[in-house]
Amino acid sequence: MRNIRVAVIGAGPAGIYASDILCREHEGATVDIFDRLPAPYGLVRYGVAPDHPRIKEIIKALRRVLGNERIRFFGNVEFGKDLSVDDIHEFYDAVIYATGAIGDKELTIPGIDLPESHGAADFVSWYAGHPDYPLEWPLEADAVAVLGAGNVALDVARMLAKTADEQLVTEISDNIYQGLAKNPAKKIHVFARRGPAHIKFSPMELRELSHSPNVDVFVTEEGFQIDDAGQAEIGKHKATKLVVDGLLKYLESEGTGAPHQIHIHMMQNPVEVLGEDGHVVALRTEVTEYQGDGSVKGTGEFIDTPVQAVYRAIGYRSDALPGVPFDNRDDVIPNIEGRVTDEDGQHIAGTYATGWIKRGPVGLIGHTKSDATETIRHLMEDLDQLPVPIHGSPDAVLENLAAKGVEFTTSEGWDKLDAYEIALGEPQGRERVKVQSRDEMMRVSRG
Structure with a gap:
């Protein structure tokens, strides 16, 4: 199988599960996960009540996935502003939209x-x-x-x-x-x-x-x-x-x-x-x-x-993404089992969706995993038809972001922020104290 580089937009459970399944199915796949927030985990971090520690156990599993050397996380990158559809197709063989629903x-x-x-x-x-x-x-x-x-x-x-x-x-x-x-x-x-x-x-x-x-x-x-x-x-x-x-x-x-x-x-x-x-x-x-x-x-x-x-x-409710087809009636990206389609119902080559942006805001976290499995199955079936990126180097997209002046954080930066929050909670006997200010999150993440 040909080696591929895939961009995942959204670092919640949907995007992380899809990245994990792809890397297990394809030994030559590498994944870059982008999120507009400096921290990963999406609604598990920002949509679950703080007095639900049992549900947040899922974060431990998601963290293990981000530890995969073939998966990179980049936070504080806003799709449509810092990273466009054209950028995606310039640097990646395929893209998976997993932006969920927060409205x-x-x-x-x-x-x-x-x-x-x-x-x-x-x-x-x-x-x-x-x-x-x-x-x-x-x-x-x-x-x-x-x-x-x-x-x-x-x-x-x-x-x-x-x-x-x-x-x-x-x-x-x-x-x-x-x-x-x-x-x-x-x-x-x-x-x-x-x-x-x-x-x-x-x-x-x-x-x-x-x-x-x-x-x-x-x-x-x-x-x-x-x-x-x-x-x-x-x-x-x-x-x-x-x-x-x-x-x-x-x-x-x-x-x-x-x-x-x-x-x-x-x-x-x-x-x-x-x-x-x-x-x-x-x-x-x-x-x-x-x-x-x-x-x-x-x-x-x-x-x-x-x-x-x-x-x-x-x-x-999910929000539309700049340059990406959107069904305003159902508030989802139009797709057939994860293959994103245009206004004529035809699959857009190399373009996929998973999670709530794919099927609407229904189901629990477990459904998200089976949802990602379906999407990755179709991506694997399409390997021979995926468009070849103009710039296949892993550093090319980072150089592009730097040239635009985007201050992004990385997996290493998230590790620093994670450790910082845990340290804030230790004197009070708490698991962590969450940092809310974006500026402080970035300061800690970037050392």
Whole structure:
């Protein structure tokens, strides 16, 4: 097989898994992974709640992949600005786009643009210490509504309900701790359009809601409905049964008198964020009912829940990449099993996609690995058709970036930043304290 050089755009699990699989499948392949952030790991680093150390165990596996001598990491390189499509084809045989999804899916209801209405992805990025987000977050509401029936909604509810001191064992930086310490929220209301058998919580996430001694979890009895389609889901999937059992346990709970409460409301569809004098005062929901196939419709009955802030956690959204085809309806790069296609549906030679930018923001990290396997299988089938780069030297792309004045970091630089964060946490008995400032990240990475 001919030796190839491949560029991967995005250093999250999708891009790293694809790099690993390619290097195992092809002994003559070398990979350069580029990311606009100075640190790798994508949403595992910047999209997972800090009190989820078990999920972050995946970082250990990703780190081992980056230790492969045939894989290089370059951070602080923005695709479309520092590195273009033309650059890619000049220096590489193929490219794999793995930029994921970090934006919030839009919700078009009246009042959603009020100042206390936020996207959950933005809030997650803040408390996860993303360098492109402000150091402060407006936490001023006594009662908060969280819209959504997935794990991100539970993460947001849990982070708003737990005390700041409970987060001091995690990797949060001081500005995040100070922000959470000012949070006055006592009641967090989570709203789902459907009933318990169709909620997308994972059993573990649902159980963790009650692990804090400062939080009581309640499920509203109205809306605890299971139709025939829901019964079938419970019978087919163990995880669904565990979620329903967990919700039933919360339904029957009388609480402990904890100072903070999470209330889960089902069969309620958000229809309006109510405002007064330009500020959020309540969330209006319409009670729903099942139609027999698992879907729901509105009943015409409305409920107003007093809240002073709203977080929509209804899904992530991918962004278009400069010079790369994009499907604005589904917010993905158009592709056939990872082969990127043009407007006529024809495969663009040497161009591939994997992860959420390929299939949309659904599935867990394990799905990302199987997704990458499919994409790499097709790349391997296309080896003889891959275009030959003009400059095949590994140093050519670095010289190009340097000529543009791009201050990029490397795998060695990430090692320095990683060690620095670990050292920051040691005096406090913490695994690490995350650095949020991009300038400081670059300073440490570049020594």
